Structure formats: structure tokens, C-alpha cells
Amino acid sequence: xxxxxxxxxxxxxxxxxxxxxxxxxxxxxxxxxxxxxxxxxxxxxxxxxxxxxxxxxxxxxxxxxxxxxxxxxxxxxxxxxxxxxxxxxxxxxxxxxxxxxxxxxxxxxxxxxxxxxxxxxxxxxxxxxxxxxxxxxxxxxxxxxxxxxxxxxxxxxxxxxxxxxxxxxxxxxxxxxxxxxxxxxxxxxxxxxxxxxxxxxxxxxxxxxxxxxxxxxxxxxxxxxxxxxxxxxxxxxxxxxxxxxxxxxxxxxxxxxxxxxxxxxxxxxxxxxxxxxxxxxxxxxxxxxxxxxxxxxxxxxxxxxxxxxxxxxxxxxxxxxxxxxxxxxxxxxxxxxxxxxxxxxxxxxxxxxxxxxxxxxxxxxxxxxxxxxxxxxxxxxxxxxxxxxxxxxxxxxxxxxxxxxxxxxxxxxxxxxxxxxxxxxxxxxxxxxxxxxxxxxxxxxxxxxxxxxx
Amino acid sequence: xxxxxxxxxxxxxxxxxxxxxxxxxxxxxxxxxxxxxxxxxxxxxxxxxxxxxxxxxxxxxxxxxxxxxxxxxxxxxxxxxxxxxxxxxxxxxxxxxxxxxxxxxxxxxxxxxxxxxxxxxxxxxxxxxxxxxxxxxxxxxxxxxxxxxxxxxxxxxxxxxxxxxxxxxxxxxxxxxxxxxxxxxxxxxxxxxxxxxxxxxxxxxxxxxxxxxxxxxxxxxxxxxxxxxxxxxxxxxxxxxxxxxxxxxxxxxxxxxxxxxxxxxxxxxxxxxxxxxxxxxxxxxxxxxxxxxxxxxxxxxxxxxxxxxxxxxxxxxxxxxxxxxxxxxxxxxxxxxxxxxxxxxxxxxxxxxxxxxxxxxxxxxxxxxxxxxxxxxxxxxxxxxxxxxxxxxxxxxxxxxxxxxxxxxxxxxxxxxxxxxxxxxxxxx
Numbered sequence: 001x002x003x004x005x006x007x008x009x010x011x012x013x014x015x016x017x018x019x020x021x022x023x024x025x026x027x028x029x030x031x032x033x034x035x036x037x038x039x040x041x042x043x044x045x046x047x048x049x050x051x052x053x054x055x056x057x058x059x060x061x062x063x064x065x066x067x068x069x070x071x072x073x074x075x076x077x078x079x080x081x082x083x084x085x086x087x088x089x090x091x092x093x094x095x096x097x098x099x100x101x102x103x104x105x106x107x108x109x110x111x112x113x114x115x116x117x118x119x120x121x122x123x124x125x126x127x128x129x130x131x132x133x134x135x136x137x138x139x140x141x142x143x144x145x146x147x148x149x150x151x152x153x154x155x156x157x158x159x160x161x162x163x164x165x166x167x168x169x170x171x172x173x174x175x176x177x178x179x180x181x182x183x184x185x186x187x188x189x190x191x192x193x194x195x196x197x198x199x200x201x202x203x204x205x206x207x208x209x210x211x212x213x214x215x216x217x218x219x220x221x222x223x224x225x226x227x228x229x230x231x232x233x234x235x236x237x238x239x240x241x242x243x244x245x246x247x248x249x250x251x252x253x254x255x256x257x258x259x260x261x262x263x264x265x266x267x268x269x270x271x272x273x274x275x276x277x278x279x280x281x282x283x284x285x286x287x288x289x290x291x292x293x294x295x296x297x298x299x300x301x302x303x304x305x306x307x308x309x310x311x312x313x314x315x316x317x318x319x320x321x322x323x324x325x326x327x328x329x330x331x332x333x334x335x336x337x338x339x340x341x342x343x344x345x346x347x348x349x350x351x352x353x354x355x356x357x358x359x360x361x362x363x364x365x366x367x368x369x370x371x372x373x374x375x376x377x378x379x380x381x382x383x384x385x386x387x388x389x390x391x392x393x394x395x396x397x398x399x400x401x402x403x404x405x406x407x408x409x410x411x412x413x414x415x416x417x418x419x420x421x422x423x424x425x426x427x428x429x430x431x432x433x434x435x436x437x438x439x440x441x442x443x444x445x446x447x448x449x450x451x452x453x454x
Numbered sequence: 455x456x457x458x459x460x461x462x463x464x465x466x467x468x469x470x471x472x473x474x475x476x477x478x479x480x481x482x483x484x485x486x487x488x489x490x491x492x493x494x495x496x497x498x499x500x501x502x503x504x505x506x507x508x509x510x511x512x513x514x515x516x517x518x519x520x521x522x523x524x525x526x527x528x529x530x531x532x533x534x535x536x537x538x539x540x541x542x543x544x545x546x547x548x549x550x551x552x553x554x555x556x557x558x559x560x561x562x563x564x565x566x567x568x569x570x571x572x573x574x575x576x577x578x579x580x581x582x583x584x585x586x587x588x589x590x591x592x593x594x595x596x597x598x599x600x601x602x603x604x605x606x607x608x609x610x611x612x613x614x615x616x617x618x619x620x621x622x623x624x625x626x627x628x629x630x631x632x633x634x635x636x637x638x639x640x641x642x643x644x645x646x647x648x649x650x651x652x653x654x655x656x657x658x659x660x661x662x663x664x665x666x667x668x669x670x671x672x673x674x675x676x677x678x679x680x681x682x683x684x685x686x687x688x689x690x691x692x693x694x695x696x697x698x699x700x701x702x703x704x705x706x707x708x709x710x711x712x713x714x715x716x717x718x719x720x721x722x723x724x725x726x727x728x729x730x731x732x733x734x735x736x737x738x739x740x741x742x743x744x745x746x747x748x749x750x751x752x753x754x755x756x757x758x759x760x761x762x763x764x765x766x767x768x769x770x771x772x773x774x775x776x777x778x779x780x781x782x783x784x785x786x787x788x789x790x791x792x793x794x795x796x797x798x799x800x801x802x803x804x805x806x807x808x809x810x811x812x813x814x815x816x817x818x819x820x821x822x823x824x825x826x827x828x829x830x831x832x833x834x835x836x837x838x839x840x841x842x843x844x845x846x847x848x849x850x851x852x853x854x855x856x857x858x859x860x861x862x863x864x865x866x867x868x869x870x871x872x873x874x875x876x877x878x879x880x881x882x883x
């Protein structure tokens with residue numbers, strides 16, 4: 001940052017036009033790299049400023065501007081993703097295809113059909129996930145919202161696990177397996193032990209946590225003791241877990257008596273999360289547990305010594321080791337915690353939503369959790385919000401498919417586009433021709449150097 | 455550690471720095487005890503037949519008939535001996551040689567095969583079919599890991615292998631059906647792979663988005679996009695959109711009649727031959743050409759490479775696109791060779807297995823090739839054994855490749871070291 005650079009910047013600004021957007025992100029990365037976390041997942045993680053060095057105060061203001069600009073970018077990213085999804089819906093709609101045959105004679109027919117197809121799908125999505133104005137009672141109207149939160153519960157728990165691991169520099173693809181093992185153990189305690197109210201549920205939750213923690217801890221232990229790469233081990237353990245539960249559901253200890261299907265007996269009443277708002281709604285106390293888990297993760301990361309050490313290990317293992325922090329211990333601890341959180345997700349499934357154990361108990365929550373954690377930028381409350389959003393998409397997607405016949409896969413497209421756009425603010429700014437924040441202090445760089453052969 | 459230097463200093467090249475690594479001996483011991491209990495003591499009272507060639511082959515080799523009990527005991531005892539020897543080696547401060555591990559692995563496979571086939575209802579297996587099938591199943595995995603090698607060696611983490619394979623498979627199916635020509639489908643698969651790669655490259659290199667994020671998200675995006683198009687367009691008229699012709703199996707005369715290795719090497723589809731060609735080109739290219747040196751430099755120390763005039767980001771961009779071509783061919787395998795229609799999420803996590811094979815093979819094309827073969831072998835073994843009527847529950851057989859991988863990665867491969875700059879964006883200046 002030599003003294004003459006801002007001046008050159010001012011002269012060059014006009015010439016560079018919209019391409020200069022790239023530099024804003026680059027600037028942020030440079031700042032991040034100078035803070036020592038350039039290699040970390042979410043480059044734009046919490047720019048809270050608390051960790052900034054005094055000499056970087058100038059950049060702090062830049063970062064603040066980027067953060068303030070990001071709220072707008074996030075909204076625009078969602079809009080952009082919805083538009084892209086809408087175009088896809090319209091393109092594959094039969095009515096649109098029919099009217100397009102005479103597009104040049106009466107274009108308004110096709111455009112109208114396209115608008116109808118896309119808007120009907122999105123209205124159904126909204127009605128299925130937030131508020132259904134067609135409901136006869138208030139309870140029916142807000143039923144979709146509670147459905148959203150029900151679906152979000154396991155998603156939040158598992159995503160918190162993935163996020164914690166990200167913060168310690170580990171990529172936990174194993175949430176799927178951890179959910180399955182947690183659910184298996186929780187379900188087993190739930191249907192084969194018969195205990196009084198309260199104690200039973202407590203032990204079920206504990207069993208879920210232990211199951212997940214075991215499966216996650218194994219990854220951390222192998223990483224710490226033998227250096228086995230956590231990505232391989234956790235992928236492999238996913239497959240081991242699914243085959244294990246498939247096997248267990250064929251033996252008498254787990255299979256429902258008198259059934260030949262791979263399904264367990266129903267959990268005892270005492271073992272299940274009570275409904276949160278009465279029997280009308282499926283939403284259960286697991287959601288409160290998810291909120292508590294989010295609070296715990298926030299406290300752990302930001303207020304505890306362990307959390308500080310984990311973040312240190314994640315930012316720079318070598319520096320952490322030099323500072324006397326045990327990196328190997330950190331890996332084990334974070335994977336145990338991540339597994340435990342995923343185990344909670346499994347518990348929410350068997351003791352709340354599904355009430356039985358099947359091989360599909362984890363659905364695709366373990367993989368969705370990765371996207372949720374990434375969208376939440378690996379911060380606990382960000383992950384919580386992202387989990388609710390994705391829960392809404394999942395819950396609404398079902399209604400959309402039944403009401404309008406739009407395939408639920410479109411939800412995946414919209415979800416992934418949102419994450420992709422949010423992760424690349426310069427792209428969104430370029431599309432909407434927004435001014436680049438921090439323009440005044442941005443370094444004069446040649447765009448070509450970042451763009452490669454693009 | 456100091457006692458070791460005092461007692462046997464002459465046996466170590468660096469007596470001041472003896473680090474005894476008990477990992478390998480411990481894993482070998484665990485496995486050999488397991489072998490003793492299961493393969494030897496639990497051996498079925500049976501003899502096992504391994505057939506080396508089909509009866510109508512040009513050159514018929516005699517079958518190998520082994521007694522399960524004798525084979526079980528011999529392999530278990532030899533494995534125990536190897537484990538004990540490795541303990542002695544480590545105690546005296548030496549490393550366990552690689553060939554010992556290899557011999558151990560072969561013994562384990564022989565012992566396991568004899569035991570598991572022996573306990574099946576028909577203890578008779580066609581070894582040539584088992585091996586050929588393993589190679590066939592490994593083809594998409596090998597393409598996937600080669601794609602990963604190209605990306606990661608130049609410093610871009612490629613989690614999107616799954617997405618590349620899936621989109622390759624989808625493009626091959628659609629283009630193959632529309633044109634009625636399997637080779638058009640093959641070309642479309644490469645283009646499909648490149649399209650996914652291009653998004654990965656633009657976002658991770660141009661917009662400097664975290665590469666893991668882009669990879670994961672791309673997998674979801676491709677899964678959603680192909681799933682959506684499958685349930686709308688492809689399902690509306692499968693005959694038009696989703697019935698690609700298959701690529702023919704080309705057997706090279708004479709060579710394909712060689713017992714055991716003939717069908718593996720010389721009786722493949724075009725995709726199978728392309729796999730061998732890609733493997734050879736990438737291996738030679740990476741380690742023996744200017745391009746390879748630059749690629750590796752960009753992946754290890756981009757700043758140094760830049761200083762010497764290598765255009766880091768251009769290099770990365772081209773390599774990621776090339777990786778898309780390679781992975782696209784792997785995707786074509788699903789819809790043009792294995793089955794002749796596209797199905798929702800039909801790659802079923804093979805991209806992630808390819809990622810594991812890449813790390814297992816230590817970011818080396820040949821290593822990734824053998825790791826992928828191991829997965830192919832284990833998967834095919836599971837099919838073959840359930841056809842033979844094995845007494846072992848099917849789920850455990852299905853688990854086997856993954857458990858073996860965990861053991862191998864934890865005990866035998868050791869600390870995997872990725873290219874130093876893999877996942878780190880390069881910003882000039």
C-alpha cells in the first residue's frame with residue numbers, strides 16, 4: 001500500500017468500469033490473508049473487526065462497507081436465484097412450449113404462460129413453507145411455517161456440526177453417517193428400554209449425542225493419530241453407517257416384530273419429543289433443542305477457551321502449535337462435538353419427526369448440512385438462519401410439487417444458486433451494475449491478473 | 455527415544471532423530487489376528503475353485519483348486535509372521551518396507567477370497583470375470599480421480615467431481631439419444647464436464663470464492679438441474695430424449711484371448727480404452743513434460759512459478775477445463791456403457807469415492823488408478839459373492855471396501871500431503 005496508490009486509483013477508476021468489482025473481493029481477500037486466515041473456508045466470515053490489527057484500521061472501514069453492502073447483495077442473490085429457477089420452470093412448462101409455437105404471431109401468450117407457470121410454482125412454494133392464506137383457521141394458515149421449522153430442526157443441528165468442523169479447518173462430509181448412527185442408538189434406547197417420562201427422553205437424547213460423537217470422534221481420532229485425511233474417512237464412514245443400519249434393521253433386536261420390511265418398532269411415547277404447540281402441529285421440542293444447540297455453538301466458538309483454540313487451529317495449525325495449542329487434541333474435540341451435534345439431528349428425526357428408525361432416516365440432511373453451513377458462513381446463528389431458509393425450501397417444495405406439478409428438484413437448483421451468488425458478491429454487483437463498495441481505497445490492480453484466461 | 459539411539463545407533467541413518475512409528479505394525483497385527491480368527495479358525499471345510507479362463511477361450515488354463523482350511527492357515531500364519539517382523543523392525547528403529555506391506559495385502563486378499571468364496575453355497579468363482587468386472591466398474595472412478603489430479607496438482611480443490619460425472623452422464627444420454635450416435639454422446643459428455651469445470655474455474659479463480667464451497671454447491675446444482683430436467687423433459691418422451699445407443703465393446707484380436715489380462719486390457723469399450731490413454735498421458739505429462747512441471751509448480755508454490763514467468767491463473771484455468779473433459783468421459787461411462795439411459799442421481803456418490811481414491815493415491819495418477827481399482831474390485835466382489843450365495847450378510851460385504859479403505863488410509867498410507875497451494879487462490883502482487 002504505497003502512498004501514491006490511492007491517487008492512481010482515482011485516475012483509473014473511470015476507465016475500469018464494472019470490472020473493478022473484482023477488486024473489492026480481492027481487497028477483502030488480501031485483508032483476510034494478512035489476518036492469517038486467507039485459506040479458511042468462507043473468506044468473508046465474520047468481519048466483526050474485533051480481530052483486526054490496529055495498523056489495518058484503514059482496511060477495517062473497507063470491510064465494514066463490504067459487510068454493509070453484503071446485505072443487499074444477499075437479497076439480490078436470492079432474487080437472482082429465484083429468477084433463474086423461474087426461467088427453468090417456464091422453459092420446461094408444457095403450456096409454454098405449446099404457446100411458443102406461435103410466438104411470433106402472439107408473443108404475449110407465451111410470456112403470459114411463462115409468467116403463470118413460474119409465479120404459480122413460487123406461490124405454492126410460499127404457501128407450503130410460510131403462510132397459507134387459503135387455510136380455514138389460523139392454525140391451518142400458519143401450519144406451513146411450523147412444517148418449515150420441523151424440517152429445519154435436523155438441518156440446523158447437523159449443519160452446526162459441519163460449521164464447527166469448518167472453523168477448525170476440517171471438512172466434515174460425514175454428517176450423514178453421524179446422523180444415522182446417532183439416530184440408530186437413540187431409536188434403540190427409545191423402543192427397547194421402557195423408562196419413566198422425562199428420564200427416557202433424556203437418555204434418548206444422550207444416546208443420539210453419544211452415537212454421533214462416536215462416529216465423528218473416530219474421524220478426529222484417526223486424523224489426529226495417523227494423519228488419515230478426514231474427507232476420506234468421513235465419506236467411508238457414511239457408507240459403513242448406512243450399511244450397518246441396513247443390516248441392523250434385518251435382525252430381531254431392531255426389526256419391527258411381524259414385519260419383513262427394514263423398519264424398527266415405533267419409539268415409546270415417553271421417548272419422544274413432546275409437540276411444541278399441541279397435536280395439530282408436527283413441530284416438536286427438538287426445535288428448542290436446536291436453538292439451544294445453536295446458542296451452545298455460539299458460546300463455544302466465541303466465549304470459551306476451547307473455541308478459541310479451535311479457531312486458532314483452523315486459522316493456522318502451525319501458529320497454533322507454536323502457541324502451545326494441541327492441534328491433534330483440537331481435531332478430536334471438534335469432531336466429537338460435530339458428531340454430537342449431528343447425533344442431535346438424528347435424535348430429532350427418530351424422536352420427533354419420523355418416530356421410527358428406517359434406513360432413510362437421515363434423508364439427505366447430512367449433505368444439505370454442508371450447503372447450509374456454507375451459506376451460514378460457518379457462524380452458528382448464520383447457520384441457524386440458513387437452516388430455516390433451507391427448511392422452508394424443502395417443506396414448500398413438497399407443496400409445490402403436489403399443487404403445481406413442478407418437480408421438487410428445482411428447489412435444489414435455487415438453493416445452490418443462492419449459495420453460489422452469495423459467495424461471489426462481485427458477480428451480483430456486475431449483474432445489477434451496483435457500485436463497488438470500498439472503491440476509494442481499492443488497490444489499482446490489473447483485472448487480468450485475477451481473471452486468468454477468463 | 456534416547457534409549458534407542460544408545461542401544462542401536464548403527465542401524466539408523468539419523469540416530470538423533472529416531473521416530474518410531476507403531477502405526478503400521480499395530481494395523482498389521484490387528485488384521486493378522488482377524489485373519490487367524492476368521493480365515494483360519496473359521497475356515498469352511500471346503501475346497502475352492504478359481505477359474506482362470508472360460509471354457510470356450512482360445513487358450514484354456516487349468517482351474518486353481520485350493521483347500522479353504524489349508525489356505526486360511528497358511529495365509530494367516532504368514533501374515534502373523536509379517537506383523538511380528540514389522541514389530542521387530544520398528545523396535546530396532548527401522549521403517550517397515552513397502553514391499554512387506556504389499557505382500558501382506560496380497561496374503562490378506564488371497565486369504566479373504568478363499569474364505570469368503572469357500573463359505574458361499576457354490577465355492578467356485580471365475581477369477582477372470584471378477585478382475586475384468588473390477589476394471590469395468592473402476593473406469594468412472596479412475597476418470598474422476600484423474601480429473602481431481604489435474605485440478606489439485608495445479609492448486610484448485612475439485613470437490614465437484616460428482617457433478618462433473620453426473621453432468622457428463624446426462625449430456626451423453628441426451629446428445630446420444632437425439633443424434634442416435636454414441637460417439638456424439640461421448641463428445642457431449644466431454645463438453646458437459648467442461649461446462650461444470652468452467653463454472654468451477656470462473657468462481658474459484660476469477661471470483662476467488664472458496665473452492666470447497668463452489669465444489670459442494672456445484673454438486674447440488676447439477677443434481678438438482680439434471681433431476682429437474684429428468685422428471686420434466688426426459689420423462690415426457692424417453693424414446694426421444696433418454697435412450698442413447700451403447701458404445702460397442704471392441705475386442706482386439708489375438709490379444710484379447712490372453713487369459714485373465716486379455717479381457718481386462720483388450721476387450722473394453724471406447725471409454726475403457728480412453729481411460730488407459732488418459733492415464734498414460736496424464737502420468738507422463740505431469741512428471742515428464744514442461745506442462746507438467748509448470749502445473750506442479752503452480753500447485754505447490756504459485757508465487758515462485760509466477761516469478762519465473764508462468765501465468766498461474768491461466769494455467770489453473772486450462773487445467774480445470776481439461777479436468778472437465780476427463781471427468782466428462784467418466785460420466786459417459788454410466789449412460790453409454792453401463793446402462794443405456796439416464797437416471798436421477800445415477801452417479802450415486804461415485805464422485806466422492808473418486809475423491810477418496812485421489813487422496814488415497816496421494817495425488818498421483820498411478821496411485822489414484824490403483825486406489826480406484828481397489829474400490830472397483832470390492833464393489834464387483836460384492837456382486838459376485840451375492841450371486842454365489844454367500845453366508846456373510848450382504849450389508850457387510852457392501853461395507854467391506856470402505857472399511858478396508860479406512861484401515862489402509864489410517865495404517866498403511868500415512869499422512870497424506872496435498873499439493874501445498876491446493877485450495878489457495880493466487881492473487882498476483
